[in-house]
Amino acid sequence: MGLAERILKGDVRAAARLMRDIDDDLPDAWHELKKLYPKTGRAYIIGVTGLPGSGKSTLVDKIVEIFRKEGKTIGIVAVDPTSPFTGGAILGDRIRMQRHSTDDGVFIRSLATRGYLGGISRSTHDIINVMDAMGKDIIIVETVGVGQDEVEIVNTAHTSIVVTVPGLGDEVQIIKAGLLEIADIFVINKSEREGAEKLEQELRVMIEMAPPRQDGWTPPIFKTEAVLGKGVFELIYGVSRHRNSLIESKKLDGKNKLRTKKHFLKLLQTRLLESVLGRMEEGETLDKMLQQLVDRKGNPYGLVEKIMREHLKSHLRSDHGGKGKTHS
Numbered sequence: 037m038g039l040a041e042r043i044l045k046g047d048v049r050a051a052a053r054l055m056r057d058i059d060d061d062l063p064d065a066w067h068e069l070k071k072l073y074p075k076t077g078r079a080y081i082i083g084v085t086g087l088p089g090s091g092k093s094t095l096v097d098k099i100v101e102i103f104r105k106e107g108k109t110i111g112i113v114a115v116d117p118t119s120p121f122t123g124g125a126i127l128g129d130r131i132r133m134q135r136h137s138t139d140d141g142v143f144i145r146s147l148a149t150r151g152y153l154g155g156i157s158r159s160t161h162d163i164i165n166v167m168d169a170m171g172k173d174i175i176i177v178e179t180v181g182v183g184q185d186e187v188e189i190v191n192t193a194h195t196s197i198v199v200t201v202p203g204l205g206d207e208v209q210i211i212k213a214g215l216l217e218i219a220d221i222f223v224i225n226k227s228e229r230e231g232a233e234k235l236e237q238e239l240r241v242m243i244e245m246a247p248p249r250q251d252g253w254t255p256p257i258f259k260t261e262a263v264l265g266k267g268v269f270e271l272i273y274g275v276s277r278h279r280n281s282l283i284e285s286k287k288l289d290g291k292n293k294l295r296t297k298k299h300f301l302k303l304l305q306t307r308l309l310e311s312v313l314g315r316m317e318e319g320e321t322l323d324k325m326l327q328q329l330v331d332r333k334g335n336p337y338g339l340v341e342k343i344m345r346e347h348l349k350s351h352l353r354s355d356h357g358g359k360g361k362t363h364s
Contacts (some may be wrong), residue, residue, distance in 0.1 A: 037269065038055075038068060038071070039051075039054045039057075039068045040068040040071035040072045040169075043072065043166065043167065043170060044072070044075060044170060046142075049145065049165055050249075051143065051167075051170055052145075054068050054069075054166055055163050055166055056146055056161075058159045058162045058166070059147060059159045059163075061159070065162070069162055069165065069166075070170040072165060072166060072273070073165060073169075074125070075168075075169040076165045076168040076169050077168065077292070078171075079111070079164075079167065079168040079172050079173060079174065079175045079177045080173065080174055080175070080192055080194055080195075080279060081164060081174075081176075081177060081192065081193045081194050081195075081295075082099075082174060082175070082176045082177070082194070082195050082197065082275060083176075083177045083179065083189035083190075083192055083193030083195070083196040083197065083199070084096055084099075084176060084177070084178045084179070084189060084194075084197045084199060084200030085178075085179040085189050085196065085198055085199070086200060087190060087199075087200070087201070089201065090199040090200060090201040090225055090226040090264050091199065091201065091226055091228075091263075092178050092199050092355060093114070093178065094197060094262040094263055095223065095225055095260065095262040095268070095271075096112065096114075096176055096178050097135075097136070097262075098262050098265050098268040099176065099271070100112065100142060101136075101265075101274060102134055102268060102269060102272055103174055103272070104136075104139065104141055104142065105267075107171040108141075108174050108178065109141045109142070109169030109171065109172045109173050109174070110136075110141065110142045110172060110173070110174050110175070111141070111142075111143045111145075111146045111164075111168075111170065111172035111174070111175040111176070112136075112142065112143070112145065112175075112176050112178070113145055113147060113160060113163055113164060113167070113175065113176070113177045113178070114145070114146045114147070114178045115146075115147045115160060115177065115178065115179050116146060116147070117250060125155075130224075138346075143147055143167060143172065145163055145167075147159060147160060147163065158175065160192065161192065161298075161299040161302070164177070164192070165199075168363040175215075177189065177193060185210060189218065189260055190217075190218040191294060191295060192295065192298075194217055194279065194282065194288065194291050194292075195220045195221065195275050195278045195279060196218050196220045196221070197220070197221045197222075197223055197271075198219035198221070198222050198223070199223045199225050199273075200222060200223065200224050200225070200235060201224070201225050201226045201229070202224065202226065202227070202229040202230065202231035202232045202234070202235050202240070203229055204232070205233050208263070214247055216242055216243070218248075218340055219255050219276065220253065220260065220278050221255055221256055221257075221260070221271070221274050221278065222239055222243075222255055222256070222257045223257075223258050223259075223260055223271060224236055224239070224257060224258070224259045224260070225260050225261070225262050226261065226262075227259035227260060227261055227266075227359075228261055229268070232259060236259065237258055239257055240257065243255055243257075251281070251282070251285060251287045252281075253278065253281055256274050258270055258271045258274055278356075301325065301340075311347070312343060312347050315347065315350065316343070325339050344358075
């Protein structure tokens with residue numbers, strides 16, 4: 037029995053193994069993902085992002101606690117810029133969620149961005165699909181706080197929560213990072229601190245001054261004290277309101293289509309690049325082309341066009357040689 041079959045039968049160890057293979061980009065992982073994909077598309081995905089020190093992990097911990105009391109099963113994808121195997125920030129930040137690690141209804145996976153921008157790991161979408169196929173009702177994606185690159189979460193989540201905190205100049209950072217455009221819900225965490233009221237007023241002004249959203253949704257602002265659990269129930273109610281708004285306005289299908297498109301194009305881009313580079317390295321042409329560019333005996337635009345023409349011709353010859361067979 038393969039990993040996919042075992043996962044669909046509820047084997048948690050098989051899921052963990054496949055997620056590791058996905059993150060390591062092993063070829064066999066694609067085979068298993070193809071079998072799991074028809075069983076995806078049922079989970080609701082919540083993105084939690086914000087600047088470092090805003091208390092995202094503590095907030096996620098409290099959100100999970102409430103969802104579990106409601107009987108919902110949860111998947112958590114915690115994306116961090118450091119390696120999940122070397123300790124450091126990821127273990128320190130996620131320690132608050134470890135009390136859920138013995139709960140069969142919660143599955144936690146930490147990922148490293150491995151240099152990918154957008155606050156999202158290359159493998160995040162595939163990990164989400166595995167959790168979705170596992171039957172998780174809610175999947176929470178907590179992204180790394182990396183400023184302008186956090187906006188990638190909008191292509192991943194149905195509801196995007198931006199967590200702020202008084203005293204860090206968040207109102208300026210939110211404008212610079214473009215988070216105003218992607219936030220479905222704002223959270224002012226650690227709201228007992230001085231400056232919370234001022235931050236709330238400034239956020240409201242920014243929301244009012246922003247162009248109307250196409251979906252007609254106006255992001256609400258919730259004040260929380262995650263350590264004490266204050267305001268978290270109201271936040272979850274806000275998520276429910278946003279979900280209902282997406283369903284009633286028929287925008288949920290659009291969100292799913294956007295997620296599917298971004299995932300598909302990222303996979304296509306990755307595989308095309310790998311294929312082209314593989315052929316170039318076999319023919320030892322990459323170094324030659326780079327030297328041409330350095331010597332200004334060629335230009336990158338013309339070389340890219342040449343590579344694409346040769347790549348397409350090669351695939352056409354391969355297809356004819358294979359009597360028109362297609363790969364699945």
